[in-house]
Amino acid sequence: MIRASQLSKRFGDKRALHGLDFEVPHGGFVLVTGPNGSGKTTLLRLCAGLAAPTDGELEVEAPRGAIGFLAHESLLYGELTALENLDLYGRLYRLPERRERSGAMLERFGLWRARNERAGTFSRGMLQRLALCRTFLHDPELLLLDEPFDGLDAEGTELLHAELSERSATALVATHDPDSLAERATARLVLA
Amino acid sequence: MSAYAADVAALARKDVLLELRSRDTLPAMLLFVVSALTVFHFALPAGSSARAETGLLWIAIVFTALLGLTRAFAAEREHGALDGLVLAPCDRSAIWLGKTIGVTAFLVLAELVALPAFALFFHPISWELVAAVALADVGIAAIGTLLAAMAAASRARELLLPLMFLPLVIPVVIGGVGASVAANPGSFLGFLALYDAVFVILCWASFEYVVTE
Numbered sequence: 117m118i119r120a121s122q123l124s125k126r127f128g129d130k131r132a133l134h135g136l137d138f139e140v141p142h143g144g145f146v147l148v149t150g151p152n153g154s155g156k157t158t159l160l161r162l163c164a165g166l167a168a169p170t171d172g173e174l175e176v177e178a179p180r181g182a183i184g185f186l187a188h189e190s191l192l193y194g195e196l197t198a199l200e201n202l203d204l205y206g207r208l209y210r211l212p213e214r215r216e217r218s219g220a221m222l223e224r225f226g227l228w229r230a231r232n233e234r235a236g237t238f239s240r241g242m243l244q245r246l247a248l249c250r251t252f253l254h255d256p257e258l259l260l261l262d263e264p265f266d267g268l269d270a271e272g273t274e275l276l277h278a279e280l281s282e283r284s285a286t287a288l289v290a291t292h293d294p295d296s297l298a299e300r301a302t303a304r305l306v307l308a
Numbered sequence: 309m310s311a312y313a314a315d316v317a318a319l320a321r322k323d324v325l326l327e328l329r330s331r332d333t334l335p336a337m338l339l340f341v342v343s344a345l346t347v348f349h350f351a352l353p354a355g356s357s358a359r360a361e362t363g364l365l366w367i368a369i370v371f372t373a374l375l376g377l378t379r380a381f382a383a384e385r386e387h388g389a390l391d392g393l394v395l396a397p398c399d400r401s402a403i404w405l406g407k408t409i410g411v412t413a414f415l416v417l418a419e420l421v422a423l424p425a426f427a428l429f430f431h432p433i434s435w436e437l438v439a440a441v442a443l444a445d446v447g448i449a450a451i452g453t454l455l456a457a458m459a460a461a462s463r464a465r466e467l468l469l470p471l472m473f474l475p476l477v478i479p480v481v482i483g484g485v486g487a488s489v490a491a492n493p494g495s496f497l498g499f500l501a502l503y504d505a506v507f508v509i510l511c512w513a514s515f516e517y518v519v520t521e
Contacts, residue, residue, distance in 0.1 A: 166391055181397025189388030195329045207318045208396035
């Protein structure tokens, strides 16, 4: 599903990734680990198509609409409510029954009661839950998750584990806590 | 409604809703354009030519638009929402078109106040001036939105946007002033329409490359 060959990315003089080779098979669940600045976020952005490699080749066998991307930022609008944010994405992804789907996703992540509150008023953990709702809303074939447990409390962590265990999507997950997903992982990619 | 039109409508509606809630762009544009016209009214000597007065109106319009454009992608920058839109399966030009419609709407609202204020301070407005302003709005919003998206990715966005935008709208000011005061405004209005057509097509076709690294 993802194949990288001699993948490199530079930002001016700064080398973010250099000569990376890896493959994620269909249905694989790969953890990406490494110290700060090792290029985990850059790798996910390359796989999402949000950035282009400086060198090497990267093949991602998933159309744009089939990718679920969770970034450091929520990719949401602070002035829209939780439900309006999901409704907007539901429209753009042309989801059937998007309102029902949005509502179900908010319920699953414990945000139903806050559905009419603006995302900008959410705590860090609530915003991360809403970002997870956005990521999973369209049942993506490929999950690109950057520190998915960031900001989540024990209940949120539990909910995310449950969500991931129910899904068979191919996944590339950047994390500083690989042990929490060790059982689910099929491989590890360690960036230096 | 086609899927493309539905995407554009959803994105434009989102921008209007964001502005209705945050009220951080339109009030600033209104305050600026009225203040600028007031200052020009007292600064210009009595008996000044219609050409000079109209020129000042166009300067006020261009800088009011610039003020709005600096905030055009503020909501997208706040939580990285532009990446979310870029990842959606909709045509990326729909993002540009939706935003351009929003920018045009705010500019038109500012002009609904600016033109009567101009008539009050200087001289009555003609249909040629209104037509020129309407045509100019399309070109200003089209090129301005594309440049605002480019600038949004840069740290020096407040500096970059005027540097790129102002030289490109000089033809709009020339066409606008010409259409407002010339004996034969048709050729200037035609020039503005041509400017719109060229830049709408260019911006529509190139937006995809602007929002990906």
